[in-house]
Amino acid sequence: xxxWLLRGTPLVAFLALWQWAAWVPVSFNxxxxxxxxxxxxxxxGSGALLQATATSLQSLVLGFGAAMVIGVPLGxxxxxxxxxxxxxxxxxxxxxALPSAALIPLVILSFGISIVSxxxxxxxxxxxxxxxxxxxxxxxxxxxxxEMARSFGASWGKLFTRIVVPSAAPMILAGLRLGLSxxxxxLIVAELLLSPFGLGKLIxxxxxxxxxxxxxxxxxxxxxxxxxxxxxxxxxETRLLRWRAG
Amino acid sequence: xxxxxTPEPAFDRAGLAALAGLLIVWEILGRLQLTIFIPSxxxxxxxxxxxxxxxxxLRSAGSSLFSLAKGFIPAAVLGVALGLAMxxxxxxxxxxxxxxxxxxxxxxxxxxxVLIALFGVRDTVVAATVFLFAFFVIxxxxxxxxxxxxxxxxxxxxxxxxxxxxxxxxxxLPANTFLIPELYAVIVSVLVVALxxxxxxxxxxxxxxxxx
Amino acid sequence: MTGPVGIAIEGVSKxxxxxxxxxxIDIHVKAGEFLALIGPSGCGKTTLLKCVSGLVAADxxxxxxxxxxxxxxxxxxxxxxxxxxxxxxxxxxxxxxxFGLLLRGAPAAERTAAARQALAKVGLAGSFEDAYPSQLxxxxxxxxxxxxxxxxxxxxxxxxxxFASIDEQTRRILQDDLLRLWSDERKTVVLxxxxxxxxxxxxxxxxxxxxxPGRVHRALDVPxxxxxxxxxxxxxxxxxxxxxxxxxxxxxxx
Numbered sequence: 070x071x072x073w074l075l076r077g078t079p080l081v082a083f084l085a086l087w088q089w090a091a092w093v094p095v096s097f098n099x100x101x102x103x104x105x106x107x108x109x110x111x112x113x114g115s116g117a118l119l120q121a122t123a124t125s126l127q128s129l130v131l132g133f134g135a136a137m138v139i140g141v142p143l144g145x146x147x148x149x150x151x152x153x154x155x156x157x158x159x160x161x162x163x164x165x166a167l168p169s170a171a172l173i174p175l176v177i178l179s180f181g182i183s184i185v186s187x188x189x190x191x192x193x194x195x196x197x198x199x200x201x202x203x204x205x206x207x208x209x210x211x212x213x214x215x216e217m218a219r220s221f222g223a224s225w226g227k228l229f230t231r232i233v234v235p236s237a238a239p240m241i242l243a244g245l246r247l248g249l250s251x252x253x254x255x256l257i258v259a260e261l262l263l264s265p266f267g268l269g270k271l272i273x274x275x276x277x278x279x280x281x282x283x284x285x286x287x288x289x290x291x292x293x294x295x296x297x298x299x300x301x302x303x304x305x306e307t308r309l310l311r312w313r314a315g
Numbered sequence: 316x317x318x319x320x321t322p323e324p325a326f327d328r329a330g331l332a333a334l335a336g337l338l339i340v341w342e343i344l345g346r347l348q349l350t351i352f353i354p355s356x357x358x359x360x361x362x363x364x365x366x367x368x369x370x371x372x373l374r375s376a377g378s379s380l381f382s383l384a385k386g387f388i389p390a391a392v393l394g395v396a397l398g399l400a401m402x403x404x405x406x407x408x409x410x411x412x413x414x415x416x417x418x419x420x421x422x423x424x425x426x427x428x429v430l431i432a433l434f435g436v437r438d439t440v441v442a443a444t445v446f447l448f449a450f451f452v453i454x455x456x457x458x459x460x461x462x463x464x465x466x467x468x469x470x471x472x473x474x475x476x477x478x479x480x481x482x483x484x485x486x487x488l489p490a491n492t493f494l495i496p497e498l499y500a501v502i503v504s505v506l507v508v509a510l511x512x513x514x515x516x517x518x519x520x521x522x523x524x525x526x527x
Numbered sequence: 528m529t530g531p532v533g534i535a536i537e538g539v540s541k542x543x544x545x546x547x548x549x550x551x552i553d554i555h556v557k558a559g560e561f562l563a564l565i566g567p568s569g570c571g572k573t574t575l576l577k578c579v580s581g582l583v584a585a586d587x588x589x590x591x592x593x594x595x596x597x598x599x600x601x602x603x604x605x606x607x608x609x610x611x612x613x614x615x616x617x618x619x620x621x622x623x624x625x626f627g628l629l630l631r632g633a634p635a636a637e638r639t640a641a642a643r644q645a646l647a648k649v650g651l652a653g654s655f656e657d658a659y660p661s662q663l664x665x666x667x668x669x670x671x672x673x674x675x676x677x678x679x680x681x682x683x684x685x686x687x688x689x690f691a692s693i694d695e696q697t698r699r700i701l702q703d704d705l706l707r708l709w710s711d712e713r714k715t716v717v718l719x720x721x722x723x724x725x726x727x728x729x730x731x732x733x734x735x736x737x738x739x740p741g742r743v744h745r746a747l748d749v750p751x752x753x754x755x756x757x758x759x760x761x762x763x764x765x766x767x768x769x770x771x772x773x774x775x776x777x778x779x780x781x
Contacts, residue, residue, distance in 0.1 A: 072409065075406070075409055075410050076409070076410060076413055076414075078410055079410060079411060079414050080414075099432070099433065152329065155329035155330060155333075156329050156330070156332070156333040157333075158330065159329075159330040159333040159334055160333065160337070246420070247420070250420035250421070250422070253421070253422035254422040254423075254424055256422065257422045257424045257425045258424050261424065261425075261427065261428065268425075272425070272428050273428070276428050276431075276432070281432055284428060284429070284432065285429065288425045288426060288428065288429055291422065291425045292421050292422070292425060292426075295420075295421055295422050296417045296421060299417070299420055300417075465611070465613070467609050467610075467611050467612075467613040468613050468615065470577075470582050470600075470607070470609070470613065471607065471609060471613035471626075472626075472630060473582055473600040473601065474580050474581070474582060474600050474601065474605075474606070474607045475601065475606075475626070475627040475630040475631060475679070476600065476601025476602075476603075476630055476631060477601070477630045481630055485626075485629075485630065486615075489615070489617050490617075
């Protein structure tokens with residue numbers, strides 16, 4: 070109880086600061102928290118927000134799902150087959166270091182303005198992190214454990230499923246969480262910059278019509294949405310990794 | 316936090332071969348002239364060289380670096396300060412940890428329209444965006460570092476009478492800077508690569524325009 | 528500082544949450560005495576040492592080092608020596624040895640002189656001064672840790688399993704060096720250890736703590752002749768008998 074009160078204080082402080090900033094006002098057309106909340110309920114009531122969310126989630130599931138299905142096995146393969154790892158790492162490092170947004174024009178040119186191109190951008194944003202973490206997880210497997218299993222005559226397959234994959238699991242899951250966070254980033258970047266669908270489109274429309282309260286409401290909704298999704302994934306992660314100390 | 320970047324040399328022989336392969340495939344694709352959207356590597360390099368020579372590249376790199384610094388330096392100073400404090404004081408950590416973590420992984424780019432509405436001026440928006448992106452990551456990394464600082468080092472310093480200030484200056488700060496040169500390496504390389512890529516994109520545009 | 532001082536531990540208790548770590552501990556360490564604390568893991572011997580150093584605040588009771596009642600860390604009478612050495616990885620051997628003086632605000636010249644002297648005492652003079660901990664073996668690292676403790680010229684050395692993570696051969700050499708240092712410098716030493724041989728070989732008296740909650744179980748005097756490092760005491764029948772006596776005490780305690 071006391072814990073939740075403590076954790077709530079930053080939220081209260083933030084709302085107070087926001088209220089104050091709207092009061093001054095720091096900028097013209099800066100909605101108060103209350104106005105934003107009203108706009109949020111209107112958007113929810115009219116169904117516009119839910120529809121936009123559904124559209125956005127569609128490309129998110131497509132892009133992130135593909136990143137997961139391709140990234141994890143690729144990372145494991147890279148970790149197990151040394152040569153593949155050494156070559157693929159370079160491309161993935163490049164992808165991580167590149168401002169991924171720079172790839173957007175290329176993606177749009179190849180896939181046109183569609184949900185698919187949003188999904189591709191999401192994929193590009195998240196896949197390097199998922200892959201590199203799976204790769205790192207395999208590489209961090211304690212050699213002692215491998216030796217132990219081999220001393221019992223473990224086959225290659227047993228070694229992989231019983232030692233390597235469980236050892237890599239924490240990093241794989243952390244990679245998925247990182248990847249999901251990057252996927253949301255990619256979603257927003259794609260929808261704001263180039264392929265106007267879903268939540269990004271809603272934000273841009275309310276911005277162009279100077280409905281700042283609606284824009285704030287949509288942005289807030291997006292942040293909360295990603296926060297909830299990440300929290301759920303974190304919960305799953307703790308559940309799966311019960312054996313970890315602390 | 317799990318280590319994302321492993322301290323293995325980035326470009327060993329296989330890595331260089333992979334890079335060379337990428338360039339060769341790019342060149343071939345460009346030469347094949349499948350679409351006008353893929354200029355060959357050599358033509359991009361030529362355009363790049365020209366931009367570098369006439370100073371356009373340096374000027375734009377300079378201005379990007381400047382707005383980057385305007386956001387990054389305050390983020391680093393404030394972020395390290397808050398991270399140290401959160402690592403040291405459990406109550407503060409209890410209050411802020413969840414929020415900072417959530418914000419670190421939130422799609423903060425959604426805030427860019429809000430920032431534009433707030434600040435209007437392009438330069439300030441860029442600085443504010445850089446600040447937001449860097450701040451939370453720095454806080455979390457610093458806090459993790461402080462908490463990971465070996466207990467016995469802290470005990471040792473306290474046993475010689477170190478107060479809070481001395482602990483910060485003599486243990487936490489050096490333990491989290493001297494020990495992780497990788498952090499600096501990553502920051503510098505990310506900045507350099509970001510600038511490089513920005514200039515490559517520019518060069519690509521130049522190459523495209525010339526073909527039209 | 529001049530001359531060794533005694534330590535009075537009177538009725539000390541400590542609780543961590545639901546775990547009662549120490550109950551009503553009474554130990555008096557005479558000035559210049561070498562005292563060993565031994566007991567199974569979880570008996571609170573390290574906690575007791577931390578209480579004496581002031582790093583951990585006792586819930587009840589009183590600890591007096593020399594004439595000062597311990598209220599917090601940083602007392603000038605005592606220096607700690609750590610099991611994992613607690614060396615700053617970013618500092619050279621000399622800088623590490625200077626660290627205690629640095630925190631106490633000693634001027635640079637004085638620090639350097641004291642650190643050099645302390646390093647020489649532990650056998651690390653010369654080129655080792657500029658080595659980083661990672662370039663030194665475990666035994667040499669603990670020598671640096673010992674030099675840091677000696678550089679502030681304390682009257683009391685509090686040693687928390689100082690040789691536990693050092694290989695057996697090096698450990699024996701370090702033990703002999705410690706005995707030599709102790710007879711040269713006449714300091715009061717409280718040594719926490721889990722090695723029966725080490726406790727008997729080094730100390731004047733062994734205090735046995737029982738686990739959960741930690742209490743003083745028994746004290747055993749060690750009347751072996753000194754200087755033990757010169758007399759090959761380890762090979763004597765009396766040494767073997769004392770180690771066995773200590774073992775019988777610990778065994779019955781289970």
